[in-house]
Structure formats: structure tokens, C-alpha cells
Amino acid sequence: MKKTFLKIAAACCIISLSACSVKKNDSVTKPDGKLDKCSLRFSWWGGDDRHEATLKAIDLWNKKYPDITITPEYGGWDGWSEKVTSQVSSSTEPDIMQINYDWLIALSPDGNGFYDLGELSSQLDLSQFDDEVLSFGKVGEKLNAVTVSVSGRSLFYNSQVFSRMGADYPETWNDLIALGNRFSEDGLYPLDLDIQSGGTAWYLAVVYVQQQTGRQFITLDGRLGFTVEDIKNALSFYKQLEESHVIRTVRTRTDEDGNAALYQSPEFIGGRVAGVLEWGSAVGKYESVLPEGVLEAGPLLTDEKGCSDGWMIKPSLLYAISKNTKHPDEAAAFINFLLNDEECAEILGTTRGIPASHKAEAVLQKSGALNGLTKESESILSNAHTVTISPYMELSRMKEFYNTAIEAVSYGTSDVDSAAQQMFDSVNNYLEKIRK
């Protein structure tokens, strides 16, 4: 009996060893140019405005193409990246996915992590996109994803609070610092920056230093462009924002909001915190918790000479198809519908930003839908000398390095010099590791 047990145990180990070491079978279903009856899964993250519009768009698709059923999977941003990562690593991801820019590096470093959309031109009209916009979704020679919209973070303010304080929206960094001192008399804050999933604290500090030095924090090919001195400047600038009462300290913010997102925070809804740095494509969730028309777009902060360099843009979202899908033609047709269909464009509006597809943008222009905060943000950014964010900057591990440094400086557990040196080393080592 003992021998039998040992034999069974040995067999298990051998099977496990072989199963764990054999690479997955990468057989990709080839397109046949036909639309067959099937059911597809489509996943996205976002706020309620995006969810409602997308569900309506799916209803329209189901009416137009009753043979191809779309099953929606959606939720908020928190935890979404982790969910998709686990789905992709276990090959259970949806057929069609809304993905983030940095996922291309994380999930498809060699271009084989997603379906090559270049093979699906019979269903997907790519002529509606500029070459530069299409290039955002390319990994090597493979088109892994199509950009839905191009967006950047800009500043939005609670107009009621500003008018009650008799204050104008800040135009320069010095204006912002002065505003903090002025708001502090009433216990208010003109802006909020976080170190959670948004990571806006480090983002704004990077913009400030990029504008001063002309150096990009991380280059598009994944190299650290900042020196230790630059990182020190960025962390010192962040500390100055806290000390000038522009933003809450990490401790105050955590005490007041816990782990809740800013748009769910009573401090923001009640107007004690009167500004937010947010993607133009995602500002709807902040807009919807305040009375209509209260949230307004402010100018990009510049130096005293009006130089707006250093602000950043990126593809806000992209659509990708799973490499494991059994229905690539149908999935491509659905993406084409989301991106280029005129009726669908009207339904989706600007819930994913200003459409990168010329056709969809023209529809919204004609219907007068391009007039919200998203459009204002896009106009503000298009008038500035923006740079494209490196996808490496947004990787989760990198965000951990930024947030650790900011938190240490904010709590005073580490001085700016040593926090900067530690962050410089961590970022450099990690970039070197993933570039290999």
C-alpha cells in the first residue's frame, strides 16, 4: 500500500512538472471574413455614465446583429486591472476588452498577448484613424489594440466654491500656491491629489519638473529621463503643495476619506476640496456628483512666462481582442461598431473621451455633443505643447515606487533626499529588468 501511494505521488509530481513547464498552446483562430452566429464577452471599466451609455450601445448592436450576442462585463477602475491580469494569465479573458495603455507592455511585451488587429481589416475600418493614433496600439509590427480616444489629465474646479471665495482659477504654479494660502483661512483646499490607484500626486509633480527641465520623466522606450536632482525637485514641490494648504496631507486625506475614491468623498461633494486633476475622458464621475454645471475646466498651469510644456497626453483607452477568441471576425465587427457606427457614436457620446475615429467625431460635432468638460479638456490640452506619456510610467510596480516616496515625504518618515535616491534606484532597476 505504501509503495502504491508513493507511485501515485510520484506520478502526480511528474504530471505537475510537465504541465507547469510546458508552454501554452498558442493556436490562434484565423479570420474567415464571415459573421457567424455566436456569443461574445465584452469587458470595460468606468463610471456610471459610461456603463449606461455602453449598455445602450450593446442593445443597439443586439438589434442590428441579433445573431451575435454581446455579454457585458463591467465595473469601476479599482481592482479592474488585477481582474483582467488574472483572466489573461488563466486564458479566461473576454473576447473583446477595453484596455489601458500600459497593459500593452504588461500583457503583450512581444506583441503576441492580444490578437493582431491588422489581420481583421475586412471587418475593422482603420482608415478613420490617424497613423500616429494607430501607432499607440502597436507592439512591434503587430496592431494589438485600437485607440478609442486620446486624453490627458487637466484641472477641474468647483465653480461655486471659487466664486464664493472670489478666486480665479490658477494659471501659474505660483498662483496655485497663493490660492492654497488663501483657501486655508476657510479650511478649504483648492485641489486634491491622491496616492491611490490614480496616483495624481506624482503626476502633477512630474509635469512641474518636466516643464522646468524639458526632460521627460520616462522616455517612450522605457528609460529614466529624470536625474536624482529632478526627482528631489518633484518631491519638494509636492511637499510645498501640502505645506501651502493647496492639497490635504496624505494623513489628513486618509483620515477623512479612508480608502474611498475622491468622487465618493463627502469632502469633495460638499466642496471643502474644490479641485481635481483628472483625465478628460473620465471626468464624468466627478461632474455627476456635483450640481449640473458646477465643475468647470481650468487652465493648465504654466511657469511665469506662460510655458505650458510638460503636460502629458496618452491614448485614454484602447480596444483589444483576445488572442484566444474563437470569433475574431465577429469581435472585430463589434469593435468597428463601437468605434465607427454613427448611431453608436451618438449613444456613447464622450463617455470615453473625444472619439479618435474621424467618423464618430464628425457625428458628435454635427449633433452638438462635443461641448462638455471632456471637449474643453481636449481643447485646452491641444493648445499646449504636450508630450506623450511613456506606457512604462503607468505600470503598477512603478506607481508603487512613486506612492511609497510621496507617502514617506508626506509623513516625514524619510527626507526628500533619501526618498528621491531610493525612488531613482528602484525605478532604474525595474526599468532595466523589464527592458531585458
Place this chain on the structure above:
Amino acid sequence: MKSRIYRNPVGVSRFTGLLLILPFIIGAILFIIYPFVCSFIVGLKDGSGDLGFDNYKNIMSDSNYRQTAAVTFKYTAFLVPLKLAVSLLVALLLNCELKGIGIFRTAFYIPSILGSNLAVIIMWQYLFTSNGLVNQLLGVIGIAPVGWYGDPDKAIFIIVLLRLWEFGSTMVIFLAALRDIPNELYYAAKVDGCGSIKAFFHITLPQLKNIIFINLVLQTIAAMQEFNAPYMITGGGPLGSTRTIGMYIYDEMFRYGDEGTANAVSWLLFTLIGAVVILLYRFTEKLRRD
């Protein structure tokens, strides 16, 4: 009345026993042994796919891991004794024959049914914010508001309190054991002039020692595996003061996509839990035998 005779449908042979436990063996191989072996092998793979113990060496020298291990032990050390004490106390109170006692027993068990669902977590989040109910109540009795979330020394207690509130399952086990203690022992003690407190220490506790040990082991294992509550309530902050080993594994696996490190840490956690349980067994051996 004629009794019915049941016959063994599979017959009796040297393989009968094996055949009967075959479903369990298949399940254990597929869902326990196979994932265990796979996890161990993946934990040996570094970023380049080579097998070795590099992941374990890197983890041991990682200050983040050491911090999460310290947080996990601190959390366990605070939660488990408190939970056992509260569960036992409430079980003693509920072990009386009053009219409507069933309602109280059910009421105390409800938090355990709710568990860490989203509604409870959201309620918990707002209870402890600066302007939350807890600080408002403290204000009524003249205590200044406490910064629960932002203070690295206090944040862990929000998680401890949530889990403490969910003491129902431990209490039920104690309650069942209390009801098994023969009343004759208490009658005899009373006749000998023994008071309630003395009876508790000389009758109740000795009778419950094995059950206390079982609850101690179960709660220690659960506490060391803690993930949900800190992940949802504090996100591991501030300054990593509520980041448990469970969160470290989750972050490595799903946030950073490092399967090797995540699986290696899982094995380390498994080993740590095993070591703690063995230590508990050894330290309490004499007490349980006496």
C-alpha cells in the same frame, strides 16, 4: 417487525475500500496535490524562467515582505486572544435558559453571516472616518476625534475590530461545548460552597480546554491568511501598516504579474502557518493533557 438486510452493492474484495474512497482521492489529486506541486514549481521560477531558490532569497531580503510579515503577526496577536475572550464571554451569557434567548443567539451570529461583504465594508469605512459615527460618539463623551485611518499605529485596529465584531462562529462552537458540560459538576461544586467565578476557572475552563485549542488554531490560521478586510478598508495603508502577507501575495500575482514571487510567498505563508500551529500545539500540550 422484520428488519431489512442491506447488501454491499460493490461486493467485498481487497479493492472495495479503495473504490469507495476513489472520488476523494481523485478530488484531492486534482484540486489539492496538483495545484500544490504546480504552485511550488512556479515559485521556483525566476523572471527568466530558470528554476532555483532566487525568489525565496529575494523575498527574504525584501523589506516590504518583512513588513507585511510583521503586520500579519501583529494583527494575529491582537485579534485571536481578543476574539476568543469575547466569544467565550458572550457564549457564557447566552448559555442560560431565558425566554427568547434564541433571538439573542441569532442576533449575535448575524455579523458572521454578513462577513466582509461590500455593504459592511462601506459601513465600516464611514464609521471610522474623521467625521464618522465613532468619532461623533467619542465627541459626545468629550474625547477628541481620533485619526483612525491616517495613523499607522491605529489603522490595524479598524481591521481587528471588524473581525472581532464577527465572533459568531467561534461563539457557536463555545456555546455547543458549554451545553455539553454536565450540570452535575456545577451542582456538586455548589454543594461544596463553590462560587460562580471559582466554578468557571475550575470546571468550565478545564472542560473547554480542547475546544479553546481548536478555536485558537482555527482563528490563528484565518487571521494569518487575512486579505479581504485590509484590502477593502485601508488598501494596506498608511505606510504599509495594514498590508498583510495575503495582500502581498495578491499584489505580486495580480497587480504586478509576478507569478514566481507570489507562489513562493504563498509557500512561505503556508510554512509560517504550519510552524505557528505546531508551536501552539507544543506549548498547550501540557495544559490540554492535565
